[in-house]
Structure formats: C-alpha cells, structure tokens
Amino acid sequence: MTTAETIFLTGGTGFIGGYVIAELMAQSDDAHVLALTRARSTDEAHSRLWSQLQLHWDEATFRRHLPRITPVLGDLHAPDLGLSKTDRKRVLDTSDSILHIAASLNRKSAKACLNTNLRGTLSVLKYARALADDERLRRYSHVSTVAVAGHRDKEIVTEDQAIDWDRSDYDPYGRTKKFCEHMARELLPDVQKTFFRPSIVMGDSRFARTTQFDMVRAFCFFTDLPLIPLRPDDRLDIVNADWVAHAIARLHLIAEPRHDTYHLSAGTSALTCREVSQAMASTVGRKARFAPWLYPSFKATSDALARSSKKNVATFVGSLVSVFLPYIAWDTVFDNSRAVAEVGRAPTPFSEYCGALYTWAKAQRFTFEPVPLSRVEAAA
Ligand SMILES: NC(=O)c1ccc[n+]([C@@H]2O[C@H](COP(=O)([O-])OP(=O)(O)OC[C@H]3O[C@@H](n4cnc5c(N)ncnc54)[C@H](OP(=O)(O)O)[C@@H]3O)[C@@H](O)[C@H]2O)c1
Numbered sequence: 001m002t003t004a005e006t007i008f009l010t011g012g013t014g015f016i017g018g019y020v021i022a023e024l025m026a027q028s029d030d031a032h033v034l035a036l037t038r039a040r041s042t043d044e045a046h047s048r049l050w051s052q053l054q055l056h057w058d059e060a061t062f063r064r065h066l067p068r069i070t071p072v073l074g075d076l077h078a079p080d081l082g083l084s085k086t087d088r089k090r091v092l093d094t095s096d097s098i099l100h101i102a103a104s105l106n107r108k109s110a111k112a113c114l115n116t117n118l119r120g121t122l123s124v125l126k127y128a129r130a131l132a133d134d135e136r137l138r139r140y141s142h143v144s145t146v147a148v149a150g151h152r153d154k155e156i157v158t159e160d161q162a163i164d165w166d167r168s169d170y171d172p173y174g175r176t177k178k179f180c181e182h183m184a185r186e187l188l189p190d191v192q193k194t195f196f197r198p199s200i201v202m203g204d205s206r207f208a209r210t211t212q213f214d215m216v217r218a219f220c221f222f223t224d225l226p227l228i229p230l231r232p233d234d235r236l237d238i239v240n241a242d243w244v245a246h247a248i249a250r251l252h253l254i255a256e257p258r259h260d261t262y263h264l265s266a267g268t269s270a271l272t273c274r275e276v277s278q279a280m281a282s283t284v285g286r287k288a289r290f291a292p293w294l295y296p297s298f299k300a301t302s303d304a305l306a307r308s309s310k311k312n313v314a315t316f317v318g319s320l321v322s323v324f325l326p327y328i329a330w331d332t333v334f335d336n337s338r339a340v341a342e343v344g345r346a347p348t349p350f351s352e353y354c355g356a357l358y359t360w361a362k363a364q365r366f367t368f369e370p371v372p373l374s375r376v377e378a379a380a
Pocket residue numbers: 010011012013014015016017036037038074075076077101102103104105116120143144145146177197198199200201202212
C-alpha cells in the first residue's frame with residue numbers, strides 16, 4: 001500500500017507507538033510521521049524513538065527511515081502541546097491525519113490520567129479541529145482501550161455495546177479513556193474517525209523481546225504461584241502487539257475503513273486460564289493448580305499491599321496485581337470480528353508464544369536495556 005501523507009502521531013516513544021511507527025513505515029512507501037516527543041532536543045528525541053524502535057530495526061534501518069520520521073518536541077500537558085511556533089506551523093500546514101496513541105496507563109493516579117488523557121487529548125483534538133476547519137484532515141485515529149467497557153462479568157462485548165454510561169469504571173484510566181472517545185466524537189462530528197480498542201497487549205508472536213513489562217510481570221507472577229486463585233475456565237483476552245500495530249497502521253492508512261471502532265483483541269478465540277497454563281506446562285515443568293476459592297483473600301491482600309506506603313518487592317507486585325486483577329478475573333472478551341475481517345488475519349493465540357515470553361522476560365529480570373544510538377553517526 002502506498003499513501004503519501006503526513007501523520008501527526010503521539011506516543012511514538014511508547015510500546016505500542018514504536019510498533020505502529022515501524023508498521024507505518026513497512027506498509028507505506030512514503031508516509032511521513034511527525035512524532036510528538038517529550039525531549040529537549042531533536043538528538044534526544046531521536047535517541048528516545050530509537051530506544052523503542054530497536055525492538056524492530058537495526059540502527060541502519062532506523063537511520064534509513066529517519067527522513068520519514070520527524071520529531072516534534074512537545075508535551076501533552078503543555079498549552080498547545082508545548083510546540084514551538086515553527087513546529088505548530090509545520091503540524092498545521094502539513095498534517096493530513098492524526099494518530100493519537102499517547103496516554104497515561106497509570107491506573108492508580110487520577111491526576112496523571114486527568115492531565116495526560118483528558119487535558120492532553122483535548123489539546124490534540126484542538127489541532128484536529130484546526131486541521132478539519134482548514135479542510136485538511138483526512139482522518140483522526142485514536143488508540144483507546146477495552147477498559148472503556150467498565151465493570152463486566154462473563155461477557156462477549158461488541159464495539160457498539162462497550163460504552164455504557166450507566167456502568168462504573170474499574171479505575172481512572174478506564175474512566176478517562178472513555179471520556180476521551182466521547183470528546184473526539186463530540187468535537188469532531190464532521191471528521192472521519194477511527195477508534196482502536198486493544199485488549200491486554202502482551203508480547204510479540206515473532207520474538208520474545210519486549211519493552212513493556214507490567215502485564216508480563218503479572219503473567220509470570222501468576223504462572224509461578226503454587227495455587228492460582230483464578231477460575232480455570234475464565235477467558236483471558238490477550239493479544240499480540242505485532243497484530244495490534246499491523247491493524248492500527250493498516251486501518252489508519254486505508255481510505256475507507258468499514259467501521260469507526262475496532263476491538264483489537266483475541267475475541268472469542270481468547271484462551272482460558274487453563275489453556276494458557278497447559279501451554280506453559282512444558283516451560284515451567286509442572287501442571288498448574290487452580291484454587292478459585294482463594295480469590296477473595298488474594299484480592300484483599302494485593303489491595304492492602306497496593307495501599308501500603310512502603311516500597312518493596314511485595315508492595316510493588318501487590319500494586320501491579322491489584323490494578324490488573326479486574327481485567328484478569330472478569331471473564332470478558334471483546335469481539336474482534338470487524339478487525340479480523342478487515343485486516344485479513346487473526347491475532348496469534350497467546351499459547352504459541354507465551355513460553356518464550358516468560359523465559360526471556362524472567363531471564364532479563366523484566367528490563368529492556370536499549371542500545372544507545374551511536375554518537376558518530378548521530379551527528380551525521
Ligand atoms: N499496552 C496495553 O496493553 C494497552 C492496552 C489497551 C490500550 N492501550 C493503549 O495504547 C496506547 C499506548 O499504550 P502503551 O502500552 O504503548 O503505553 P506506554 O508504553 O506507556 O506509552 C505511552 C506513550 O505516551 C506518551 N506520553 C505519556 N505522557 C505524555 C505527555 N505528557 N506528553 C507526551 N507524550 C506522553 C509516552 O511518552 P514518554 O515516552 O515521553 O513517556 C509514550 O510515548 C495508550 O493509549 C493505551 O491506552 C494499551
């Protein structure tokens with residue numbers, strides 16, 4: 001596919017954003033990305049983008065693509081995104097579309113979610129509005145989340161059923177992301193919009209490396225428990241990052257996607273806890289044992305650890321488990337038939353790559369050490 005267009009993109013230094021930039025470059029010969037990046041200089045912005053993009057490219061490939069990736073220094077929290085006059089003009093004069101990926105995923109901080117997700121998205125939408133008023137905006141794409149669906153229990157949720165204003169939300173993240181979708185619909189009624197709602201994005205079906213460890217750490221933690229406090233037949237909607245990014249780039253670039261909202265999820269093919277643990281049996285050398293009756297005390301303990309002001313491994317893991325538990329134990333999946341039909345391929349079952357991800361992440365102690373950009377070439 002060839003689409004000559006300039007995309008104003010946020011979140012390119014993040015896990016999904018890095019994947020999406022790599023996919024945009026792969027799927028188009030001449031798309032140009034203006035990447036909103038928190039950095040003090042263009043060199044620093046290049047280094048920050050390289051930290052994510054080295055998951056996908058070697059340095060020569062990164063440099064080959066750099067003419068098509070222009071950092072725009074700014075911050076979602078700053079007025080007008082904190083862009084310089086020149087960059088503001090560049091964004092408004094050259095952007096054909098916007099792909100807003102950046103967000104705070106800090107489920108514990110209402111303040112971070114308010115500032116980054118609500119105030120930040122409003123600022124991005126003001127750029128979209130200005131471009132649309134100038135009849136320049138082909139599409140506004142927005143990376144949302146299935147967490148907008150709020151409290152659920154044993155459901156298969158379709159795109160049109162997900163937002164229900166009478167439901168409570170699990171956390172400030174879900175609540176603010178839900179309102180971000182609403183703002184975009186209200187403020188850009190006349191603009192072509194695409195909303196992407198990924199489920200739990202974890203790992204890559206092609207290789208074990210990752211830069212995103214929160215859910216991976218929770219997955220390894222549960223796998224290592226002698227008794228797993230979950231119901232074995234509950235489904236886990238986990239989806240591979242490579243498929244998610246492929247879908248976002250493709251649906252952003254095509255002229256007429258069939259729908260305005262897509263769940264990027266495992267959907268009805270999501271595996272149960274038992275199926276995931278069976279796939280892990282050869283890696284961990286034993287069969288999992290489930291003890292769902294322990295769930296209430298397990299939840300109470302992780303919530304108490306999350307509230308503790310102490311900082312140690314137990315409170316760290318407790319916090320992690322506490323924020324993710326609702327999304328692990330809700331036995332809810334998100335219908336992905338729209339995305340699968342339109343992208344032409346389904347996500348890879350987690351069972352095919354979970355063992356490699358577990359082994360690599362534990363060996364790396366849940367860290368990714370990026371290789372710095374070489375200085376000599378950086379100056380060239
Ligand atoms: N990961 C998942 O499982 C998952 C699931 C569903 C939906 N999503 C959605 O996918 C999107 C990306 O998530 P992710 O996992 O890639 O998160 P991530 O790795 O934490 O990346 C977040 C991105 O947002 C940027 N950002 C945060 N605050 C900013 C600010 N004040 N100004 C400018 N940029 C800012 C970050 O920039 P810095 O590098 O400067 O911090 C980073 O590029 C989010 O919209 C999220 O809601 C993710």
